[in-house]
Amino acid sequence: MTQSWQKELIQTLIVALMLMYLLPFAINTFTLSILLIYGMLGLSLGLIWGFGGILCFGQAAFFGLGAYAYAIAAVNIGESTIPLLFAILVPAMFAMLLGAMMFYGRLADVYLGVITLVVTLILFKFINSTAGPAYVIGKARLGGYNGIPGFQTLNVPGSPDDYIWGDAFYYVCFVALVVVYLLVTWLLRSSFGRVAMGIRENDQRMSLMGYDTRARKTILFAIGAAIAGFAGGLFANWAEIVTPGLFSLGQSAEIIIWCIVGGLGTRLGPILGAAGLAYLKFLLGQQSLIDNTLITGLILVLFVLFLPKGIVPAVANLWAASFGRRPKNSRRNVRRARGGLNG
Amino acid sequence: MAEVVLETQNLTMRFGGVVASDNVNFKLNARELRCLIGPNGAGKSTFFKCVTGLLTPSDGQVFMRGDDVTGWAPHQIASLGVGIKTQVPSVMDGLSAFENIWLSARRFLNVTEANHKTDEVVSRLSLNNIANAELGRLAHGERQRVELGIVLAGDPWLVLLDEPAAGMTAEDVEQMTQIIHEMLNTTAVVIVEHDMQFIRSIASTVTVFHQGAVLMEDHVDRVMADPTVRNVYLGKNA
Numbered sequence: 415m416t417q418s419w420q421k422e423l424i425q426t427l428i429v430a431l432m433l434m435y436l437l438p439f440a441i442n443t444f445t446l447s448i449l450l451i452y453g454m455l456g457l458s459l460g461l462i463w464g465f466g467g468i469l470c471f472g473q474a475a476f477f478g479l480g481a482y483a484y485a486i487a488a489v490n491i492g493e494s495t496i497p498l499l500f501a502i503l504v505p506a507m508f509a510m511l512l513g514a515m516m517f518y519g520r521l522a523d524v525y526l527g528v529i530t531l532v533v534t535l536i537l538f539k540f541i542n543s544t545a546g547p548a549y550v551i552g553k554a555r556l557g558g559y560n561g562i563p564g565f566q567t568l569n570v571p572g573s574p575d576d577y578i579w580g581d582a583f584y585y586v587c588f589v590a591l592v593v594v595y596l597l598v599t600w601l602l603r604s605s606f607g608r609v610a611m612g613i614r615e616n617d618q619r620m621s622l623m624g625y626d627t628r629a630r631k632t633i634l635f636a637i638g639a640a641i642a643g644f645a646g647g648l649f650a651n652w653a654e655i656v657t658p659g660l661f662s663l664g665q666s667a668e669i670i671i672w673c674i675v676g677g678l679g680t681r682l683g684p685i686l687g688a689a690g691l692a693y694l695k696f697l698l699g700q701q702s703l704i705d706n707t708l709i710t711g712l713i714l715v716l717f718v719l720f721l722p723k724g725i726v727p728a729v730a731n732l733w734a735a736s737f738g739r740r741p742k743n744s745r746r747n748v749r750r751a752r753g754g755l756n757g
Numbered sequence: 758m759a760e761v762v763l764e765t766q767n768l769t770m771r772f773g774g775v776v777a778s779d780n781v782n783f784k785l786n787a788r789e790l791r792c793l794i795g796p797n798g799a800g801k802s803t804f805f806k807c808v809t810g811l812l813t814p815s816d817g818q819v820f821m822r823g824d825d826v827t828g829w830a831p832h833q834i835a836s837l838g839v840g841i842k843t844q845v846p847s848v849m850d851g852l853s854a855f856e857n858i859w860l861s862a863r864r865f866l867n868v869t870e871a872n873h874k875t876d877e878v879v880s881r882l883s884l885n886n887i888a889n890a891e892l893g894r895l896a897h898g899e900r901q902r903v904e905l906g907i908v909l910a911g912d913p914w915l916v917l918l919d920e921p922a923a924g925m926t927a928e929d930v931e932q933m934t935q936i937i938h939e940m941l942n943t944t945a946v947v948i949v950e951h952d953m954q955f956i957r958s959i960a961s962t963v964t965v966f967h968q969g970a971v972l973m974e975d976h977v978d979r980v981m982a983d984p985t986v987r988n989v990y991l992g993k994n995a
């Protein structure tokens with residue numbers, strides 16, 4: 415463990431603990447839980463797009479798959495621990511296959527977007543059409559557009575009758591997000607993460623250096639899907655129902671907007687973008703004067719025009735310009751910053 | 758007898774009607790230095806691309822140290838120990854010069870070794886002052902040098918350099934000439950170059966490409982004196 419990693423670990427934990435304690439004074443824990451879940455979903459795309467250069471229009475598909483995998487497994491198993499593992503593994507496997515197909519097929523980036531978009535549409539159509547009694551997996555009926563309600567929600571591992579809900583669920587979501595955030599941080603600091611950023615910058619150069627970029631992109635894509643799926647599993651617990659709407663293109667588009675507004679190429683940006691915009695949407699949802707999507711669209715346009723790098727990089731620059739110590743002349747620090755691992 | 762590190766047999770690359778490489782038979786010994794020359798569009802870069810797996814030849818075979826590598830993916834060929842500097846500088850612009858070279862070193866070394874190797878290459882190429890700068894902000898010549906560093910850090914036994922001196926200052930070129938000479942202790946080098954001055958200063962054997970095919974292969978002085986070569990390469994009234 416290097417010193418800078420230790421320092422970052424401790425800083426993150428302190429800030430996280432403070433926030434975890436303070437936030438419920440401002441916003442109720444039920445709302446906070448969904449903001450955290452969306453934050454994790456934002457981070458999943460922020461990882462593969464911001465650091466891996468893979469723009470996926472179907473991140474909602476992995477989120478939805480995670481939620482459905484959880485619900486179906488929970489109905490069948492009657493407890494929550496193994497279903498949560500399914501929520502992570504099913505989307506990861508799915509992404510592994512889809513990614514292998516796309517990356518080994520040497521598809522250009524544009525087609526990658528198109529394919530992920532189409533796959534989301536297909537999943538949406540498919541799940542929507544499973545209303546009939548023929549569509550069952552074990553004891554779980556897929557339920558078509560009605561979705562799957564009434565599954566076992568989160569319980570203390572090993573004792574299915576001790577439900578985790580309300581404030582406790584909020585704390586679980588917070589810890590989950592912090593753990594995922596730290597794992598992402600660790601990944602990006604590892605050789606795998608640095609190579610991923612190299613591939614983002616220049617795929618061909620990295621293969622001419624001997625890296626199998628197809629395999630690495632496939633793995634990163636699957637990791638992103640695993641995180642999105644985990645968020646989906648938590649979402650299922652929060653909503654206590656899963657519906658095909660999870661797979662909608664609107665949801666996918668929103669995740670992309672979160673990343674742009676929050677700041678691509680940072681870890682914090684997509685989380686803050688997700689939580690901020692989702693909270694705004696929640697507030698706007700309480701009035702009927704202005705249309706919600708209109709505001710989201712307007713925000714996106716404003717950001718693209720005036721703050722194209724997103725909030726976190728802009729704030730970081732401002733901070734550095736006004737209070738910043740001159741960057742220490744240790745190579746490690748500068749390299750990190752240049753490597754795009756700020757925020 | 759010296760080991761043959763690179764050999765092509767009847768290598769042919771067609772783009773529709775254009776024959777960019779035409780039955781090229783090429784042989785390169787270990788630690789040999791070879792220059793490729795030829796007018797624009799002669800097929801020099803295409804030859805490099807076929808050898809490194811960026812293009813799959815329409816016909817013919819490529820052998821590396823005796824293994825048939827025709828149709829291999831670029832990363833498989835690179836993993837053997839083959840480094841290339843492409844004609845258009847190909848680097849990771851969003852990363853630092855250090856990181857660019859480190860990534861290359863890390864492919865074959867563990868983290869600690871890669872750190873050492875990178876430091877070594879950085880000072881060998883006098884990149885110390887710019888090692889931490891984002892590569893995209895550096896001058897063309899500096900980016901070329903970093904790309905050379907990327908190639909060096911992989912400790913290759915075959916190096917292909919496509920117009921490495923293009924856009925460099927005389928000083929840079931001189932330094933590069935020296936680095937190339939040092940490289941020859943461990944690797945064979947093939948250089949595509951237009952600058953005759955430069956070729957004379959480094960090369961012994963020159964292969965002349967013309968319309969995709971090998972026109973001539975001989976010592977630089979005899980090649981330069983050859984009327985046919987002067988005709989195709991230096992223009993009609995030479």
Ligand SMILES: Nc1ncnc2c1ncn2[C@@H]1O[C@H](COP(=O)(O)OP(=O)(O)OP(=O)(O)O)[C@@H](O)[C@H]1O
Nearest residue numbers: 772775777795796797798799800801802803804844
């Ligand atoms: N991808 C491609 N598709 C079609 N034609 C191509 C392609 N790549 C190269 N060519 C053609 O093949 C021929 C050889 O090109 P190549 O780039 O190998 O020449 P070169 O010797 O490297 O020239 P230069 O000195 O200008 O770099 C040219 O006629 C070129 O137009």
Ligand SMILES: [Mg+2]
Nearest residue numbers: 801802803844
């Ligand atoms: Mg060329």
